[in-house]
Amino acid sequence: MAIADTDALLVVTDAFLKQGRELAKVLREVYRLLLEEAWRVAMRNRYYLTAQCLEAPCNSAWMLLYKFGSDINFINATSLTRYLY
Numbered sequence: 001m002a003i004a005d006t007d008a009l010l011v012v013t014d015a016f017l018k019q020g021r022e023l024a025k026v027l028r029e030v031y032r033l034l035l036e037e038a039w040r041v042a043m044r045n046r047y048y049l050t051a052q053c054l055e056a057p058c059n060s061a062w063m064l065l066y067k068f069g070s071d072i073n074f075i076n077a078t079s080l081t082r083y084l085y
Helices: 003-043 061-068 071-078
Strands: none
Touching: 061 071
16 A cells, blocks of 8 residues: 555656646746837837927937936936936
8 A cells, every 4th residue: 555655646746747847948038028028019119209309400319318208218218217327
């Protein structure tokens, strides 16, 4: 009886470990897909400037954006916040 119980325990343990490995693979794939989708959304939304931050060509665009542009426009143009810039 003890040998049968040991065999059953080994089978259940093997199934449990196999399920854990498969679950880890699935979780990694889901994470990769979510990360890829977030990257696509970020790239789609990144390069848009509003007309408010545009100025005459004779003025320095970077200084005007730094001084007068909105925080959203500054982040979109440089990928940095004003504090980090």
